[in-house]
Amino acid sequence: MLTYEPGDSLGHRLDARSKLLLQAAFAAAAFGHTDPIGLAVLTGVTAVLIALASTTPGVVLAEYRGILPFLAAAPAIESLRLGAPWIDPAAAVDPALAAYRTLLLLALVAAYVRTTPVRESEAAVARLVPGKPGRLLGLGVGLVFRFLPVLQADLARTREAMAARLGDQRPLRDRVRLVATAGLNRVLSRTDRLAVALRARCLSWDPTPPEATFGRDDVLALALAASLVGWALWPTVTAASW
Structure with missing residues (x-):
């Protein structure tokens, strides 16, 4: 991954x-x-x-x-x-x-x-692009880097679970439908939890960046x-x- x-x-x-x-x-x-x-x-x-x-x-x-x-x-x-x-x-x-x-x-x-590290990528983008656009881009980069591996792991677990139930013997169309449906449900569920977590942690619009030299x-x-x-x-x- x-x-x-x-x-x-x-x-x-x-x-x-x-x-x-x-x-x-x-x-x-x-x-x-x-x-x-x-x-x-x-x-x-x-x-x-x-x-x-x-x-x-x-x-x-x-x-x-x-x-x-x-x-x-x-x-x-x-x-x-x-x-x-x-x-x-x-x-x-x-x-x-x-x-x-x-x-x-x-x-x-x-x-x-x-x-x-994701935190350094966020800070680097915010430093290279001045002002609010840079902070917004840095936040977006951080969310993508943190969220995408989690979704990849969810899809991998879905495929493993389907194979354990002999789902890999189904037609390709059914396998794609099952994985896509499960992946979409995971995305929606994790998006809601991510929003709650960001509010709980009082997401900072202008966080203190890591030291960079x-x-x-x-x-x-x-x-x-x-x-x-x-x-x-x-x-x-x-x-x-x-």
């Missing part, structure tokens, strides 16, 4: 703001270099970053196993044609590159979530982010100079 895991890796020691800026720079580079060579370079960068965050490719694939079929289906669907030759392999190249780029971005997201490691992360942004803008600058 994609949640924070305590540790002492370089990814854990970085300030949350550095990690958010690094992800934004990586996304800019990924959308600026969509060719195979650019994605190969970004693959190496991703491998290094997730290794520094004590995250393995196997963990990433396991976390996103529900999304992988959709990423794989997009190129296959794009290559289909309604007439001869029925299948156009060249049409699947761009969707395949886009799907792979999405997977790289998701890998960095997994590394971020596993190395960053930039260290030596953050300087390296910001330098890498600046390099990625420069690489992303390089084709535009080169074209403008000509």
Whole structure:
């Protein structure tokens, strides 16, 4: 399950703001270099970053196993044609590159979530976005990070209970209906309890944020982010100079 895991890796020691800026720079580079060579370079960068965050490719694939079929289906669907030759392999190249780029971005997201406490993410968003919009975004990030793993656990328990009662032998339509109905009921129930809990704890609109300081490691992360942004803008600058 994609949640924070305590540790002492370089990814854990970085300030949350550095990690958010690094992800934004990586996304800019990924959308600026969509060719195979650019994605190969970004693959190496991703491998290094997730290794520094004590995250393995196997963990990433396991976390996103529900999304992988959709990423794989997009190129296959794009290559289909309604007439001869029925299948156009060249049409699947761009969707395949886009799907792979999405997977790289998701890998960095997994590394971020596993190395960053929810409270630090809230404070980082509130610091990066000034004023009330930042506090609202920080609160929303905190609720999502805290609520989503709980809902994933509820769905997993529902599937286990259904399998224990031989529900996995039902038709696929019935299984989807049962899991979806149980999941929706869980969401509504937990939402009501969450609202009561927030009122009981006198949810603060402007809480005291955790201490955050930039260290030596953050300087390296910001330098890498600046390099990625420069690489992303390089084709535009080169074209403008000509």
